[in-house]
Amino acid sequence: MKLLFVADPLEGFKTYKDSTFAMMREAHVRGHELFACEARHLRWQRGGKVTALSRRFTVTADPHDWFVPEARADAVLAEMDAVLMRSDPPFDSEYFYATHLLEQAEREGAKVFNRPAALRNHPEKLAILEFPQFITPTLVTRDGAQVRAFHAEHRDIILKPLDGMGGMGIFRVGPDGLNLGSIIETLNKHGAQTLMVQRYLPEITQGDKRILLIDGEPVPHALAxxxxxxxxxxxxxVGGKGVAQDLSARDREIASQIGPILAARGLLLVGLDVIGDCVTEINVTSPTGFQEITQQTGFDVARTFINALERHALAK
Structure with missing residues (x-):
């Protein structure tokens, strides 16, 4: 198969932990042809199809000098067997525009994973609102007074921006309410931006679990x-320690309810973030954790993912 990865620059990959690299390495071992581009290389012009200035490459055995590229050339996305959207967050305007170009490529016959419309429809913080039975008390608002009322009710809260990644902009405010006003102003820009507030989950001390769903089915180990x-x-x-662990009964319950719903919408790969018994985020842009889980448990996540990709890409 011909696989096009829409991803961040290959030169910046941290091969010891990058999940996209793990996908590429597994696909290379199977003999698939690999191509890569950045989202900024996508292009469409009337009379033609969506193309990307991409480069074919092969994967080497050297983790430092890990790929050998060919010269860049235009590739028609509809002529690929699969296009994998693996650009990292943030989900900004340019990411949004890229999903529209990828959706046009779908209309022209391309198979894109995860599906562009599903990427747009599942913002990673807000996607949890569809599943209130699995989340902690949560408020989404621009209104500082509502945030204060939420704090008065729950006493110990977490505040976060809706467009953050990697833990960026997350604050905890305890019962004393120290700095709550300043934090609200920082996050909501005096009412101009929406933020999310959640009751603090003390189980965070045991880890923020990443549960990977592949074609709706959970990988049997989470990365805490x-x-x-x-x-x-x-x-x-921000320095968290990743420890792989078996899924709990609650983890499996959550995955069994959410996984099939998201898979049916074209989300081949999803990362659920779970603290204690509660889902805190649903990651769909470029979920990670492949290598840590594989290294610690022996379960080959990349192999499982490429198996699923091949099934969908080769399906009529």
Whole structure:
């Protein structure tokens, strides 16, 4: 198969932990042809089809000098067997525009994973609102007075921006309400921006679990990202320690309810973030955790994902 990865620059990949790299390596081992471009390389012109200035490449055995590229050339997305949208967040205007170009490519015959419309329809913070039975008390608002009322009710809360990634912009405010006003102003820009507020979950000390769903089915191990020191965030980007662990009965219950629904919408790969018994985010842009889970448990996540990709890409 010919696989086009729409991703961040290959030169910046951290091959020891990058999940997109794990996908590429597994696909290369199977003999698939690999192509890569950035979202900024997508293009459409009347009379033609969506193309991308891309480069074919092969994967080497050297983790530092890991790919050998060919010269860049225009590739028609509809002529690929699969297009994988793996650009990292944030989900900004340019990401939004890229999903529209990818959706046009779908109309021309391309198979895109995850589906562009599904990417747009599942913003990673707000997608949890569809599943209130699995979330902690949550408020989404621009109104500072409503945030204050939420704090008065729940006493210990987390505040976060809707467009953050890697733990960026997350604050905890305890019963004393210290700095609540300043934090509200920082996040809502004096009422100009919407934020999310949630009751603090003390189970974060045991880790913020990443549960990977592949074609609606959960990988049998989660990656618990455990905060270190005085940090309240478990994100690996801010120093959280990743520990793979078997899914709990509650994890499986959550996955069994959410997984098939999202898979039916064209989300081949999803990362559920779960603290304790509650889902806190649904990641669909470029879920990670492949390598850590595989290294610690022996379960080959990349193999499982490429198996699913092949089934869908080769289906009539």
């Amino acid at each position: 990202r455990i905060p270190q020191g005085s940090e309240i965030r478990g994100n690996m980007a």
